[in-house]
Amino acid sequence: MNKSVHLKRLELIKPFAKRLIIGVTVMIVTVAIQLLYPKVVSHFIDTLDVTRTTAWYAGFAGIMLLVLTVHSLATALRYYVFESTGLMVVARIRQKLHKALLKQNIGFYDKHNIGELTNRLSADVEVLQDTLTMGLAISLRSLCVCVGGVVMLLLTSPILSIVLLIFLPVSLLLGKWVGRNVRERSKNIQQSQADASKVAHENFSNIKLVHAFNRQSTAQTNYKSSINVALDIAKSCTKFLATFQGTFSFLTYFVLLITLWIGATQILQGALTVGELTSFVIYSAMVASSAGAVSDFWSDWMRTIGATDRIFEIIESSPSAQPSLTHKPTKDIHLEGNISFQGVTFSYPERPETKALSNFSMSINSGEKVALIGSSGAGKSTIASLILGFYRADEGSVLFDGQSFDRIGADHVRSFVSIVEQEPSLFSGTIYDNIAYGAVSDEVTYDDIVHVSKLAFAHDFIESFPSGYQTVVGERGVQLSGGQKQRITIARALLRDPKILILDEATSALDSASELKVQQALDNLMKNRTTIMIAHRYSTIEKADRIVVLDRGTLVQQGTHAELRRYKEGLYYQLMGHQIPKQRAEAI
Secondary structure, eight states: OOOHHHHHHHHHGGGGHHHHHHHHHHHHHHHHHHHHHHHHHHHHTOOOTTSSSSHHHHHHHHHHHHHHHHHHHHHHHHHHHHHHHHHHHHHHHHHHHHHHHHSSOOHHHHSSSSHHHIIIIIIIIIHIIIIEEEEEEEHHHHHHHHHHHHHHHHHHHHHHHHHHHHHHHHHHHHHHHHHHHHHHHHHHHHHHHHHHHHHHHHHHHHHHHHHHHHHHHHHHHHHHHHHHHHHHEEEEEEHHHHHHHHHHHHHHHHHHHHHHHHHHHHTTTTOOOOHHHHHHHHHHHHHHHHHHHHHHHHHHHHHHHHHHHHHHHHHHOOOOOOOSSSSSSOOTOOOOOOOOEEEEEETTTTTTTTSSSEEEEEEEOOTOEEEOOOOTSSHHHHHHHHTTSSSSEEEEEEEEEEEEEHHHHHHHHTTTEEEEEEEEOOOSSSSHHHHHHTSSOOOOOOOHHHHHHHHOHHHHHHHHHHTTTBBBOOGGGTTHHHHHHHHHHHHHHHHHSSSEEEETTTTTSOOOHHHHHHHHHHHHHHHSSEEEEEEEOHHHHHHOSSEEEETTTTTEEEEEEHHHTTTTSSSHHHHHHGGHHHHHTTTO
């Protein structure tokens, strides 16, 4: 196996080296006391004498009590240092993984379920805690005890030690073999658990649909099935480890039995005392249990590597399809809002055989309002995604004020763009926080929030809530109506003061009363901004300066509403003819 695989895990504890040095120092104290204890017991047994006074025994007990107190305190401190360091390591790796996930492009999320990713962030990372710190500490202590115990055994009885010197390599080789087998099994366990989390996440995300169609039993059956798959894989691994534990236990006690038999023979021959045999047995138990602990740790370590392979793949992966900058953007680069598509051809990563856009060219001037219409799959949302830099064109280029993403950078472009979607995206926090999320910088005041809320016709209904702007909206804004959520997202977009605005079916899911309020808010939002409207409603489209009609990724018509409605054979009339007011249709 590649050594770097092990080093990657061990590098996680590097920032906590000082804490771990303290822990190791304290551990050495506990190991030293543990190794001396059998020798003291041996001395006590061999020097038992009825002629000794009670004061001698009391003094001996007092000294031992003091030593054991030191051992207990050192053990407690060792446990705290390593366990707390483990918690710190887990927190750090979760932050690194979360940061790596945030950096991934949108195509990454097209391929991965959110439930799977959150499982990686919780369960997979948790595996590191016990193994990487406490497990590593126990293994290191066990190794020290094992080595020290072997030395003490050799000093006590070289003849008896031969048995253990045969047993130790066998146990360590057995542990290494088990670890190699456990790694792949653990990787499968984590994947099956991630799959089960994905099923649960989908059930809960669509809970209203589940209840509406009375599909609770189906949802439970699907989850039960995925859990049973994970259970079967885990049970298989447990069975394998149980077999190893049973075999190792037999070997341990078998070696102890042989040791006692040889030791009894040595005592009868006068080559060994009862106290020495007692201490030898204690040391043998120490060495055997320590060797077992080292072997167990290796199995756990390999299981950890298998369980966390995917974590490190994500952390070390470079987001694909991200523009590589040839020019470092500065605050001096200010976009005016001109957009140009030049011969753009694009296919989604998951559907490479289907062209979402094919040799598409279009220019939008700063401040122009352009409506994109077409049937489902025509490429409207794809254009918005390319403007936001979610994906990169396979061929051709998208230019902003004549400059490409390669030169400006997606992050810098997005600082001039706002989007209002059909289904508003809200966090579960307060209304204030959701609006403030749109700010380009963190320097936003309460007055700023109120100002944009008034422009979005949201201030009145927000103030009607008992907590006002501190009202918690619930997950995805479940506590608010559709129109209220939409106006909050418009306020958020206004706060950004964008040069480019994308309206993705912003009013299509609203009733007439809500649409009127939202449309008034959108009128305020669109003033003096380059606006791309993805829409099907006539009330939205008629506000556009130009209408672009798409069909299967190509531009088939463009012009004003008055120009396009004259062509009854055109796609625009086919799509919109039924929405054109009767009196206007008659005038055609």
